[in-house]
Amino acid sequence: MTTIRILISLAIKKGWDMYQLDVNNAFLHGDLHEEVYMDIPPGLMVTDTRMICKLKKSLYGLKQASRQWYDKLAQFLYSRGYSHSTNDYSLFYRKIGSSLVFVAVCVDDVIITGTDIIEITSLKNSLHNEFKIKDLGRLQYFLGLEILYKDSGVIISQRKFTIDLLHEFDCSDCKSVSSPLESTVKLKAGEGILLTDPTYYRKLVGKLNFLTNTRMDIAFSVQYLSQFLQNPREPHLKVAYHVLRYLKNDPCLGIHLSNNADCSITTYCDSDWAACPDTRKSVSGYVVLMGDSPVSWKSKKQTTISLSSAKAEYRAIRKAVGELVWLERLLIELNLPCKLPISVFCDSQTAIHISKNPVFHERTKHIEVDCHFVREKKYKNDSSHSITSQQIIS
CATH class of the missing domain: 3.30.420.10 (Ribonuclease H-like superfamily/Ribonuclease H)
Known part of the structure; x- marks a missing residue:
């Protein structure tokens, strides 16, 4: 996410257009380099019930699927003169003279930006011919991040994710608070009654952790709550709900990347x-x-x-x-x-x-x-x- 934020900030400062693509059935494009077998899928009529299927292509659910999709996409970009970043393998770039094009990939979501509009258009057409993509136009919504364009730059927030989170944990009608964590709170790992369903707490903290991609104001509180994931107790859940009440105070809050x-x-x-x-x-x-x-x-x-x-x-x-x-x-x-x-x-x-x-x-x-x-x-x-x-x- 740091790479994504830096790339967006750089594009805004340089005045580059940013485009978003979505790859249809991304994991089905991967080629398998080892033998993988699967049971006969339900509904497929075969004469011998002892038969199994040998896969020739990757499928969703395989542990190799994401790696093989990345390998397939990387080989395609290499063929067009792109190199992958040695500091973040989700980033590819092509530099020829004054032509700069950057491609950021996260699973099947792709961001393209740079100085060379002709190369960007050509790359989108080639990607569509190879993988069948959806051109979503100007970057607006990426990995849960909502990009709002302003005269002074962009505001990146997770408004929809925050509102859905409040609904999911029944905090939409709760009274809001002005701070994510009370200064007097000192939680301990062994104090309080154990939660009957620890997965509920883990799910909540996991989603709060994802929210820190744009809400650095809750970063300290979330890392504090993350220390009790193994054996969460009622006081820990109470503080987690306090963070939700703080988010209700302004669910649209995000970060401003200036131009x-x-x-x-x-x-x-x-x-x-x-x-x-x-x-x-x-x-x-x-x-x-x-x-x-x-x-x-x-x-x-x-x-x-x-x-x-x-x-x-x-x-x-x-x-x-x-x-x-x-x-x-x-x-x-x-x-x-x-x-x-x-x-x-x-x-x-x-x-x-x-x-x-x-x-x-x-x-x-x-x-x-x-x-x-x-x-x-x-x-x-x-x-x-x-x-x-x-x-x-x-």
Whole structure:
């Protein structure tokens, strides 16, 4: 989804048209490279009941189906001079002189954008002749994302998905609240009565997780609820319903991708020290902006226990820097090299000092690997990975 958001943001900033295609019966186009047999389907009359069918083509339901469809589509695009991205295999591109065309694929949904309208038209015709596609015209609705075009750019939301979610869990008539999570809430894994049907909670949290593709305001709450999927209890479900009541406050809320020509990358990161009352692990969070448009964000519990808030903050920086290293490589493939250096804003003076201090000592030995990673990116002579750390006032 980060790649999709970046591609849409780039197209809006460059003024490129975006088109959406849908492939008919995508999984049926795949060629099988191994022997696969199936029982005689119901309704097919055969003389010998011991007979079985040997498949020559892929079918829906096969574990190989999605892989074989991708392979078939990739081979077709290769034949037209396209290459797949080494940073995201769902992205293909073709660069010849001033002609740029990008193809983003997710199962049977395809986005095409770029500078060369003639090549885009030719590609759509060739895809139709090869696979039978539906040309859905200008990009409007993709993977549950609704794209609303404005004079200042586009607004991406999941309005329909949010409204359907409220209906499904009977929260359409509930009283709305103004925050996704109360500051006093401290859930524990073993407190409360176990739910009789844990799949109900898992289904709800799974759908909330999908909603974070456009709602970064609930990212922290959703990762918090995701910690209790194994044995959900009544207090956990109550907080999940609180998130639904927050969504009811404005189900149309989404992200705004500006058409401002500024493509500089800026990152903000933070951590919540010892946030988990069971494990005392901290939570990292970051958001990456392209100009003034949010394109990547994450809230995730750290894998190890931080002995101080400074270490938790430093590990949050490492997460953000890791995302930036990948993002920089992706932007180069999109023909948009990052304007360097990239600024990473953190509100911990101690964490900033650790990134600048080349000496390891007693207070930093527990985060040596993270220190090596961030310092290398900060001081590397190769400017393509140059990153600066700055302090902001909270």
